[in-house]
Amino acid sequence: MSKPILSSYEKQRRTRNITVLSLLGFLIATVFVISMNTGFMRLSPLEVLQTIGGQGNHQQKLILFDFRLPRIVISLLVGAGFAVSGCILQSLSRNALAEPSTLGITAGAGFAVILFISFFPATTAAPIYVLPLLALLGAGLTAALIYILAFRREGLSQARLVLIGIAVAAGINAYQIVLALRLDPKNYQFVATWMAGKIWGGDWRFVLALLPWIVVLLPFAFYKARVLNVLNLGDQMSTGLGAPVERERLLLLAAAVALAGSCVAVSGGIGFVGLIAPQLARRLVGPRHQVLLPAAALTGGLLLLAADTIGRWIMQPAEVPAGVVVAVIGAPYFLYLLAKSRA
Amino acid sequence: MFALKRNKSGSTKLAMAGLAALMVILSACGDNNAGNAANSTAGSTTAPSAEATAAPSQGEAKTVTDAMGHQVSIPVNPQRVLASYLEDHLVTLGVKPVAQWSVPNGIQEYLSPELKEVPTISYDLPLEAVTSFAPDLIIVDSESAVQNGLYDQYNKIAPTYVLGDAVNKDWRKALTTIGDLLGKSAEAAQAIKDYDQKAAEAKEKLASVAGGQSAAALWLVQKNFYLVDETRASGEVLYKDLGLASPNLVTEIPADQRATWNPISLEKLSELKADHIFLVNSDKSDSSEILNSATWKSIPAVKAGHVYELSSNSTWLYSGATADSKTIDDILKFLVKQ
Incomplete structure (x- = not known):
């Protein structure tokens, strides 16, 4: 794929892509500002600006920099992580329904966390650093299981991958419920909100725990965009084009799983972002992964940030988990997409 | 290949614009709601901060160790106490908290005569809500309420003391501990004595x-x-x-x-x-x-x-x-x- 001469169509597409990406960036900035202003404490935009400028009082600084900002950053990172993970999985499986939660990866990560909570009482102070690692481990094991089950001598069968993923997810979810029922009420409540996808890690330490994964894996995915383009054509075609199909697929799968696992650890079971964000992005910029992946990352970040912001005020002073908001907004939109694609 | 094909750009743009507009409108409403909620429940979101800045000047601090082993430096004479679901003890000691425990469908009704003017706070103690009351001491009933790093967040707002389930399940111990924290040990001991006496008299009456x-x-x-x-x-x-x-x-x-x-x-x-x-x-x-x-x-x-x-x-x-x-x-x- 050497650099092609830009046709007028190419130029047009390029301008369009740049417009879309900057529009997404602009929307994120807008929601960011709104989110900084949203919460129990009423802070005027002016006060927010003053505080950012370093003039706020102790209370205002605490709320903006210690409570709201880390949560916003986490929402953006998690949204982007899930979206890119979903995008990779959709392309690898060539199935529009593939995403971390339909494939059981989210469930696997959650299962590991609940196992830990049920065996080690919440009074231990460790979980803040242990949970992300556990979630990652759970996600990895689940993905490995699905991969092994879906593997056939002639290579990985995409249809099997999705079907087995769904079956494994159902199984793990069942175990999760059994385990959760045995927890005492206080731990159960934590697990329940965790499973519903509440951005509970509203703390800079969670940002630090998540950031390395995102910083390494997102660029890696972007770097592999062309490989994804080729894999997307199907096994025979891509082998014909000289791609080491199985190895690349395994690498990308591992990247998607690590992304999803690390995100689940701080956000809980937020599904749907990984499904919808890539779909939306694909409709906006087309199927070329060089643009699709960044667009999906931005869309995912935007979606989750918006969902978390809405979740914070809609039932004040109670908070609705972002995962629930995403599902409430996402489900009708998804049905609309399905209805349209039939026509 | 994909079930959902790329659509005509027009309708997509329209949808995105609509979504964006919707979000902006919704968020704007949210701001108003937030304002109202804060005004009606707290009623004094601005006042506490003024008092809070004055409070530390009052004084010395003492260091205590809570149920989770945190070394907490608390004011000797705390003025703005938040002790959600421990209000019984505060009422016994004659202390008015800055906010009282509540769930969406109610409060601890039996304390309402004493806590009538005290604003409510949601049982899960949202960080921003806690901040808005500007407490100078937070007492938390159970270890599980501050798990996963929440303790550090609360502790940034005000010194946070975890009473712990082991102490909390015996109200005499809880009352004594809270009495010690608030510099009201004598009152706590007296309240327990009064109660025991009342119980003994009642027991006698019942026996007959x-x-x-x-x-x-x-x-x-x-x-x-x-x-x-x-x-x-x-x-x-x-x-x-x-x-x-x-x-x-x-x-x-x-x-x-x-x-x-x-x-x-x-x-x-x-x-x-x-x-x-x-x-x-x-x-x-x-x-x-x-x-x-x-x-x-x-x-x-x-x-x-x-x-x-x-x-x-x-x-x-x-x-x-x-x-x-x-x-x-x-x-x-x-x-x-x-």
Whole structure:
């Protein structure tokens, strides 16, 4: 794929892509500002600006920099992580329904966390650093299981991958419920909100725990965009084009799983972002992964940030988990997409 | 290849623009709501910050170690205390908290005379809500309320002391600890003494009227009955403090499986051998069906007319010097007057 001469169509597409990406960036900035202003404490935009400028009082600084900002950053990172993970999985499986939660990866990560909570009482102070690692481990094991089950001598069968993923997810979810029922009420409540996808890690330490994964894996995915383009054509075609199909697929799968696992650890079971964000992005910029992946990352970040912001005020002073908001907004939109694609 | 094909750009753009517009509108509403909520519940979001800046100048701090081993430096004379679901102790000690515990459908009704003007805070203590009350000391009842790094967040707002489940399940210990924290040890000791004296007098009165008789406390909520544990809440008052006999069913539940209130079926209740039944009725109008059923009416105490109904906002579900003292009043009212 050497650099092609830009046709007028190419130029047009390029301008369009740049417009879309900057529009997404602009929307994120807008929601960011709104989110900084949203919460129990009423802070005027002016006060927010003053505080950012370093003039706020102790209370205002605490709320903006210690409570709201880390949560916003986490929402953006998690949204982007899930979206890119979903995008990779959709392309690898060539199935529009593939995403971390339909494939059981989210469930696997959650299962590991609940196992830990049920065996080690919440009074231990460790979980803040242990949970992300556990979630990652759970996600990895689940993905490995699905991969092994879906593997056939002639290579990985995409249809099997999705079907087995769904079956494994159902199984793990069942175990999760059994385990959760045995927890005492206080731990159960934590697990329940965790499973519903509440951005509970509203703390800079969670940002630090998540950031390395995102910083390494997102660029890696972007770097592999062309490989994804080729894999997307199907096994025979891509082998014909000289791609080491199985190895690349395994690498990308591992990247998607690590992304999803690390995100689940701080956000809980937020599904749907990984499904919808890539779909939306694909409709906006087309199927070329060089643009699709960044667009999906931005869309995912935007979606989750918006969902978390809405979740914070809609039932004040109670908070609705972002995962629930995403599902409430996402489900009708998804049905609309399905209805349209039939026509 | 993909089931969902790329669509014509026009409609997509429109949809995105619509979505964006919607979000902006929704968020704008949210801001207003937030403002209203803060105004109505807190009523004084700006005032506390002024006081808070004044408070530290008052004074010295002392260092204490809480149930989780945190070294907490707390003001010697805290002025703005937040101790959600520990309000019974604060009321006993004559301390008004900056905010009181609440759930979406209520507060601790029995404390409302003392805490009438105290604004409410959601039971899960949202960080921003806590900040808005500008407390100078936060007392948390249970380790599980501050798990996963939440402790550090609260501690940034104000010194945070975790009482811990082990202390909290015994109200005398909880009251003593809180008394020590607030510099009111003497008051706490006095309150316990007063309570014990009141309980002893009540026990004496009961011994003459209902000596050796048994009583059960039942809670009817959402058409299910719960039986109180003999060592907790009103169970502690009935059996331990006032010396009434516990009926057969209370002692039948294995000790390690008991909650404060234990679910019990109506069929099982028909075997209840108690002379008196105190019924905390949270179902009100919905309860007539169950309370008119043949099974309920076949219980000996019911047949004898020894059922005393208490409203859902009575103190029987709680424990603490204030709550238990009122529970004693209820028991005496029903049993001694006869």
